[in-house]
Amino acid sequence: MVAAGGTQRVPLREGTFTIPEDGGPPRLCGTRCPSCGATYAGQRVICLGCARRGLEPHALSPSGTVWTFTIVRQQPPGSIMKAPYPIGQVALDDGPIVAAAFIDIAPEDVRIGMPVEMTLVPIRKDDNGNEVVAHAFRRRKEAAR
Amino acid sequence: MSDGVVVLGVGLHPFGRFPELTIDDLAREAALAALDDAGITFREIEAGLVGRVGGTGPPVGVGTHLFAQLGQHGIPVTNVELACGSSSRALMHAADMIRAGTADTAMVIGVEKMERGMLRVGGASENYASLMGLNVMPAAYAMRAQRHMADYGTKPEHFAQVSVKSHRNAMSNPFAQYRIAITLEEVLNSRMVCDPITLYQCCPTSDGASAVILASEAFARTHTASPVFMRAWAGGSPVYDNGREGEGEGPTSLVAKRAYERAGIGPGDIDVTQLHDAFTPGEILTIEDLGYVPRGQGGPFVFEGGTEITGERPVNTDGGLLSRGHPMGATGGAMVTEIVRQLRRQAGERQVRNCRTGLAQNAGIGGVNVLVFST
Numbered sequence: 154m155v156a157a158g159g160t161q162r163v164p165l166r167e168g169t170f171t172i173p174e175d176g177g178p179p180r181l182c183g184t185r186c187p188s189c190g191a192t193y194a195g196q197r198v199i200c201l202g203c204a205r206r207g208l209e210p211h212a213l214s215p216s217g218t219v220w221t222f223t224i225v226r227q228q229p230p231g232s233i234m235k236a237p238y239p240i241g242q243v244a245l246d247d248g249p250i251v252a253a254a255f256i257d258i259a260p261e262d263v264r265i266g267m268p269v270e271m272t273l274v275p276i277r278k279d280d281n282g283n284e285v286v287a288h289a290f291r292r293r294k295e296a297a298r
Numbered sequence: 299m300s301d302g303v304v305v306l307g308v309g310l311h312p313f314g315r316f317p318e319l320t321i322d323d324l325a326r327e328a329a330l331a332a333l334d335d336a337g338i339t340f341r342e343i344e345a346g347l348v349g350r351v352g353g354t355g356p357p358v359g360v361g362t363h364l365f366a367q368l369g370q371h372g373i374p375v376t377n378v379e380l381a382c383g384s385s386s387r388a389l390m391h392a393a394d395m396i397r398a399g400t401a402d403t404a405m406v407i408g409v410e411k412m413e414r415g416m417l418r419v420g421g422a423s424e425n426y427a428s429l430m431g432l433n434v435m436p437a438a439y440a441m442r443a444q445r446h447m448a449d450y451g452t453k454p455e456h457f458a459q460v461s462v463k464s465h466r467n468a469m470s471n472p473f474a475q476y477r478i479a480i481t482l483e484e485v486l487n488s489r490m491v492c493d494p495i496t497l498y499q500c501c502p503t504s505d506g507a508s509a510v511i512l513a514s515e516a517f518a519r520t521h522t523a524s525p526v527f528m529r530a531w532a533g534g535s536p537v538y539d540n541g542r543e544g545e546g547e548g549p550t551s552l553v554a555k556r557a558y559e560r561a562g563i564g565p566g567d568i569d570v571t572q573l574h575d576a577f578t579p580g581e582i583l584t585i586e587d588l589g590y591v592p593r594g595q596g597g598p599f600v601f602e603g604g605t606e607i608t609g610e611r612p613v614n615t616d617g618g619l620l621s622r623g624h625p626m627g628a629t630g631g632a633m634v635t636e637i638v639r640q641l642r643r644q645a646g647e648r649q650v651r652n653c654r655t656g657l658a659q660n661a662g663i664g665g666v667n668v669l670v671f672s673t
């Protein structure tokens with residue numbers, strides 16, 4: 154996808170999420186069982202529910218709600234986040250609960266049950282001038298959808 | 299039970315910071331203390347197991363290295379790694395050997411020398427979790443605590459009270475790292491680390507060692523008239539729950555149920571408990587998982603003194619991970635050491651009255667163990 158300035162946006166780690174060409178929201182890459190319909194975050198080969206071998210790729214829902222959270226008060230080395238900042242777990246609308254960095258949510262505002270959606274944050278430029286991006290969650294903007 | 303497994307000896311090296319000592323020094327002192335406690339020499343040990351996570355010392359073959367300093371007479375030595383639950387898992391395997399008849403005695407050494415600072419999961423390389431500041435160790439406990447607060451109304455002072463009690467208990471434990479009293483206000487007003495967990499609700503990084511000698515009942519009867527039995531044990535690893543990371547240390551409730559069934563008892567029969575309180579929510583969540591109180595009532599139960607030495611359900615009588623200290627590989631053996639001292643009525647000021655059955659719950663990233671002991 155072309156970002157402002159004509160550069161490409163590339164995921165921090167290939168295969169973590171997709172950036173749809175049509176301008177839709179980014180989605181985490183998951184897997185789904187064709188037999189029983191169970192949905193997983195990340196790449197699984199064997200279904201935990203029915204033991205089927207061979208799951209299919211599945212783009213996870215970009216929206217969900219805050220399952221739980223905490224506020225990190227001590228700056229960890231090597232992070233782009235500036236303490237204090239909230240982190241948590243998000244229950245995606247299609248089931249899986251994933252670890253979540255929050256962007257544009259003040260520490261004192263984060264709540265369990267808060268509607269959130271996927272977004273991308275710039276990390277750095279790579280050697281080809283592309284913008285390396287990582288995923289995070291922000292407060293859901295219902296009106297924009 | 300003529301085929302019982304007996305805890306014949308226990309020993310510790312004090313927990314704390316010992317920059318001048320090596321893991322060899324720590325392990326040797328604990329091992330010799332356990333041999334003296336058992337009244338046997340190293341020649342009578344038929345199997346060795348070592349629980350240790352990492353840090354300083356040899357990266358490979360640490361078990362053989364440590365046991366070789368006590369004696370070298372060809373016994374099998376096995377390394378067991380289950381993060382913070384390493385030495386309790388090693389004890390389970392040692393007990394299995396004795397019950398199976400492949401050894402009459404076995405010694406489990408747990409040892410660790412830890413790096414200073416916050417426990418972190420994973421490396422410092424540019425990976426997603428470290429870039430986004432997600433791999434901060436207290437966060438997993440803090441997020442479970444936040445969920446508990448939202449679901450059941452548990453309050454920050456409930457968690458803080460765990461630390462007040464642990465510090466008080468550790469004051470009469472000469473092997474504890476922190477032997478100072480601390481007030482509820484001091485705990486709540488210490489620096490916030492990950493809401494609701496403040497600094498004084500986090501276990502320290504520690505150096506230390508534990509040693510536990512198990513023996514068959516037949517062997518033990520020739521050395522003690524009042525044996526403490528390791529009566530039942532069960533271990534587990536996490537059960538998938540929609541990808542939730544909060545349960546990464548494994549299903550304590552499921553494992554406890556198995557241990558109770560194997561011991562032929564219920565949660566109401568446990569007189570004294572050592573459990574995994576790396577951070578204060580550990581005690582409140584775990585007494586619920588162990589079935590001591592209904593789900594959601596752990597906070598008020600602790601706050602009202604239910605887990606004090608004089609309470610209905612004494613927990614972490616030696617100060618727990620919070621105050622005794624938490625040299626990861628040594629922790630399980632230290633829990634068992636305290637249970638055995640309580641069951642032998644050797645706990646001094648910390649002694650729980652009418653104490654016949656004890657339980658240790660020791661968790662690490664990747665698994666959890668529940669061990670039941672009785673006189």
Ligand SMILES: [Zn+2]
Pocket residue numbers: 186187188189190191200201202203204205
């Ligand atoms: Zn399936």
